[in-house]
Each structure stands twice: as structure tokens, then as C-alpha cells.
Amino acid sequence: MSVADSTVAGRAVIELDHVSRAFKVPGGTITAVDGVSLAIGAGEALCIVGESGCGKTTTGRMLAGILHPTSGRLLYEGEDVWRKKGNELSTFRRAVQLVHQDPYASLNPTRTIFQTLSAPLYRHKKAKGNRDATNRVRHLLDVVGLTPPDDFLGKYPHQLSGGQRQRVAIARALTVDPRVIVADEAVSMVDVSIRISLLNLLLGLRSEMGVSIVLITHDLAVARYFAREGRIGVMYLGRMVELGHSEALVSDPAHPYSAALIAAIPEADPRITRSKERVALKTAEVPSLLALPPGCTFHPRCPLAEPGLCDVQIPELLPLPADTPREVACHVAIRERRPAAELLA
Ligand SMILES: Nc1ncnc2c1ncn2[C@@H]1O[C@H](COP(=O)(O)OP(=O)(O)OP(=O)(O)O)[C@@H](O)[C@H]1O
Ligand SMILES: [Mg+2]
Numbered sequence: 535m536s537v538a539d540s541t542v543a544g545r546a547v548i549e550l551d552h553v554s555r556a557f558k559v560p561g562g563t564i565t566a567v568d569g570v571s572l573a574i575g576a577g578e579a580l581c582i583v584g585e586s587g588c589g590k591t592t593t594g595r596m597l598a599g600i601l602h603p604t605s606g607r608l609l610y611e612g613e614d615v616w617r618k619k620g621n622e623l624s625t626f627r628r629a630v631q632l633v634h635q636d637p638y639a640s641l642n643p644t645r646t647i648f649q650t651l652s653a654p655l656y657r658h659k660k661a662k663g664n665r666d667a668t669n670r671v672r673h674l675l676d677v678v679g680l681t682p683p684d685d686f687l688g689k690y691p692h693q694l695s696g697g698q699r700q701r702v703a704i705a706r707a708l709t710v711d712p713r714v715i716v717a718d719e720a721v722s723m724v725d726v727s728i729r730i731s732l733l734n735l736l737l738g739l740r741s742e743m744g745v746s747i748v749l750i751t752h753d754l755a756v757a758r759y760f761a762r763e764g765r766i767g768v769m770y771l772g773r774m775v776e777l778g779h780s781e782a783l784v785s786d787p788a789h790p791y792s793a794a795l796i797a798a799i800p801e802a803d804p805r806i807t808r809s810k811e812r813v814a815l816k817t818a819e820v821p822s823l824l825a826l827p828p829g830c831t832f833h834p835r836c837p838l839a840e841p842g843l844c845d846v847q848i849p850e851l852l853p854l855p856a857d858t859p860r861e862v863a864c865h866v867a868i869r870e871r872r873p874a875a876e877l878l879a
Contacts, residue, residue, distance in 0.1 A: 545612065546573035547713050547746055548597060548630060553606030555592050564823035566592040568772040569606070571851070574714060577744040579737060579764030581757035581780070583795070585820065589772040590750045594716045597748060598632040628658065631707035635719035637699035641691040647675070647702055648687040654709040674705040679735060697728035704735065714746040715739070721749075721756060733760050755799050758784050768792045771823060771831045774851055778860020788854050788862035788873035790836050813837065813878055830865065838866045838877055 555567040567589040574580060574597070582590050595601035599608055599615050608615040610626045618626060634640045641650060651674055652667040654660075661667035668687070675683035678701040691699055700720060707715050717736060721729045737760065739745045749760050757766050761780040768776040768789060776789040787793040794813040815835045821827055827834050833844040849863040855871050867874050 545575075546609070547576050547611065549573040549609040549612075550593070550597060550603075551607040551609060553593075553596055553603040553608065555589075555596060555601065556604045559824070562824050565604075565772055565826075566823065567596065567603075570769075570772075570774050571606075572597070572767060572774065572777070574746050574748060576713070576746060577740055578746045579740050579749070579761050580747070581749045581751060581761040581764070581766045582769060583751055583754050583757045583766060584769035586752060587820075587823070588769040590752070590769055591718055593769070594632065594718045594748065594750045597714075598630050598716045599626060600632065628710040629713045631710065631712040631715050633700075633703050633707050633715060633717040633720045635722055637696070637703040638691060640703060641699060641706075643691050646688050646690055647671075647680075647694075650691075650702065651675075651705055651709055654706065658710055660709065660711075670709075674708055677708065677739075678702070678705045679731070680705070695728075697724045697732060700724060700732055701735065704739075708739070712745060714748065716748045716750070718750045719752070722751065722753070729756065730759070736760070754784075754795050758799070768795065771821065771826060773831065773863060775832065775863045776860065777851065778854075778862075779858045782856065782858035782860055786856075786873045787875045788856075788860060788867050789832075789864050790838050790867075790874040790878065791832050793873075793875045793878055830863070838864070838874060840866060 550570055550572045552569050552571050553567060554565055554569055556563050556565050570593055582593060584590055592601065596603050596608060602616065615626050648671055651671045652661065655667050655670055661670050671687065672683040675686055680686045680698060680701050721732045724732060736747050740747050751757055758780060764780055765778060766780045766783050767774050768791065770791050776783060776792045783792060784796055787796050790813065794815055797813045814837055816837065817835050821831060829845040829847050830849050833839040843865050849865050851861045851863045852868050854860055854862050854867060854873065862868065864874060866877065870877060
């Protein structure tokens with residue numbers, strides 16, 4: 535059983551199996567994603583967090599099957615997606631939908647909302663005739679909270695607010711009855727006041743329609759809200775450094791990098807204490823992907839780093855013995871059998 539398998543009850547809908555992705559850039563080749571394994575269960579809410587450039591979007595694009603991994607496999611219901619052809623590949627493409635950060639860029643400005651949403655319904659033979667398409671589009675608008683639907687059918691993207699456009703983008707993803715939605719920074723460009731209602735909409739799709747949602751965000755406060763009943767995966771320089779149940783990860787982060795991220799969330803709730811203790815990193819500087827440090831790539835910044843260990847061996851993502859199942863890629867936490875938050879306290 536792989537690490538990813540052990541965390542998802544039942545069979546995974548989609549799974550990344552040790553995927554890596556390299557890119558040629560000026561100055562050499564970078565590994566934007568390095569050996570990530572991740573299984574997404576049916577109806578699961580999972581959040582991928584990490585700082586800019588850590589490989590979140592690249593991971594999301596590989597999950598959605600629009601970017602080929604350099605190595606490793608993408609599995610859909612246990613089968614290798616990149617070996618599929620024809621109808622089987624189309625089934626996967628419908629099953630996993632990507633929602634982008636900027637709906638303004640992804641919606642055609644010359645099409646009305648009705649045209650935008652009816653086109654995939656016709657293309658995938660999910661609507662028969664104009665009346666059926668109109669009814670289905672009305673229903674989708676209702677599902678995403680654009681009500682009354684008739685007010686929106688004839689509108690163009692520029693006539694909507696940012697939050698409304700993102701709802702249209704989500705409705706468009708829903709036209710093909712997906713099993714998984716990968717939402718890449720889907721709430722980052724909207725006002726804070728609208729963010730929560732969009733997150734609630736995505737969570738509603740999960741509870742009411744059983745759609746799995748993978749939310750990608752650089753904002754741990756968003757991750758924490760979204761994944762409160764699910765899991766969070768923390769990425770650092772292309773690797774998954776911690777993956778676990780959201781509550782455990784936030785209250786008692788196992789990786790020192792997660793502890794540092796959590797300590798940086800502005801906190802209105804004074805009850806949250808231990809995990810909020812300041813984590814004194816050795817340096818704020820993030821290494822370049824073109825010149826990664828050996829061993830654990832976090833070791834130059836890590837207050838727990840041990841010479842001869844952390845600067846030599848790459849830590850694997852391993853289960854940390856604890857009440858709540860989670861995995862951490864930290865030599866010290868694994869050896870001490872305790873989360874970094876406790877070792878740093
Ligand atoms: N098509 C590409 N060609 C070259 N380099 C790329 C390409 N796509 C991504 N990268 C590089 O890979 C690394 C990871 O990028 P990625 O977009 O996955 O990060 P991210 O975590 O989504 O960042 P952000 O929070 O800024 O969106 C970055 O260094 C980026 O410049
Ligand atoms: Mg990104």
C-alpha cells in the first residue's frame with residue numbers, strides 16, 4: 535500500500551503516484567514537482583498549500599491530466615490515465631475539471647452566460663434542444679447561487695462581479711457532471727467578503743453532489759477554513775512535506791515548515807496557542823529551484839535541522855504515529871515520533 539492509499543478510506547478516484555515534473559528554464563532544468571503521491575477519495579475536500587513557486591499549480595495540472603508528468607503515474611479509478619485512449623480518455627477528461635484563478639481570462643467575453651454554459655451541454659449530449667438546455671442552465675445557475683437564474687442567462691462576463699464570474703466558471707465545470715474539481719487559487723482574486731461564500735459553495739458541491747474538491751491556495755487561513763473536515767497537503771520546493779487531517783495539521787503541525795506557516799496566520803482566536811508560537815527560522819531566504827540544498831531542502835532554514843542527517847538524506851513522507859493519521863517528511867519528527875510543533879515548543 536502506498537503512502538497515499540493509507541490516508542483515503544475506500545478507493546481513490548484520482549491518484550498521483552510518485553509524480554515529478556521538470557521544466558527547462560533559463561539557466562538549467564528545475565524540478566517543479568518532485569516525487570509527489572496523493573490519492574483523492576470520493577467526496578473528499580483536500581487543500582494543497584505552500585508559498586509561491588512551490589509547485590501547487592503544476593501538481594493541480596497533473597491531477598487534472600492537462601500536464602504530462604516527467605515521471606510517475608496519474609491514476610483514475612486505479613488505471614493509468616496516460617495509457618487511456620478514445621472514449622476512456624474522454625470519460626476521464628469530463629470526470630476531472632479544473633477551475634482557474636481568473637475567471638475573466640477563462641470565460642469568453644463575447645458569449646452570454648447561457649451560451650457559455652449550454653455549449654458543453656450540447657457538446658457532451660447532456661441537453662436535447664433549446665428548452666432542455668435552458669432548463670439545465672437555469673438549474674446550474676441555481677446550484678451555484680446565481681439567482682434568479684433568468685437574470686443571468688443573457689448577461690456577458692463583463693456585466694458580472696468577480697465573485698459571480700467565478701460562480702459561472704464553477705457552473706461550467708459542473709455541466710459535465712464531474713467527480714473531481716481542482717480549483718486553483720479559485721478564491722484568491724475575489725474580495726475577502728465573497729471568499730467565504732465561494733468556499734461554502736464548493737463545500738456544498740461536495741456534501742450535496744459528492745464531488746471531490748481539491749483546492750489549491752497559498753493562503754493557509756483559506757486552507758484551514760476549507761479543509762476543516764478534510765486534509766491539507768503542505769508543499770515546499772516541489773515536495774509534499776506534510777499531508778494530514780486538517781485539524782491535526784493546524785493545531786499540531788508535524789513539519790517545521792508547516793509550523794512556520796501556521797505561526798504566520800493572523801489569528802483572531804486567542805484559544806489557539808501552541809501552534810501559534812513563533813517559529814524562529816534560521817533564514818527567510820527560500821533557495822532557488824536551480825540550486826536546491828542537498829538532503830531536506832528545508833534544512834538551511836530549519837530550527838530542528840541536524841548536521842549529518844538533514845543536510846545529507848532526503849526525508850521520505852512517512853506516517854507519524856499519532857491519533858490522527860498523517861504523514862510528514864522530516865527526519866527529526868519521525869525519529870522522535872512527535873510533531874515538530876511539540877519539538878519546537
Ligand atoms: N511551463 C513552465 N515552464 C517553465 N517553468 C515553469 C512552468 N510552469 C511552472 N514553472 C516553474 O515551476 C515552479 C513551480 O510553479 P507553479 O506554478 O507550480 O508554482 P505555484 O506553487 O503554483 O506558485 P504560485 O503560488 O505563484 O501560483 C516555478 O518555479 C515556476 O516558475
Ligand atoms: Mg499557482
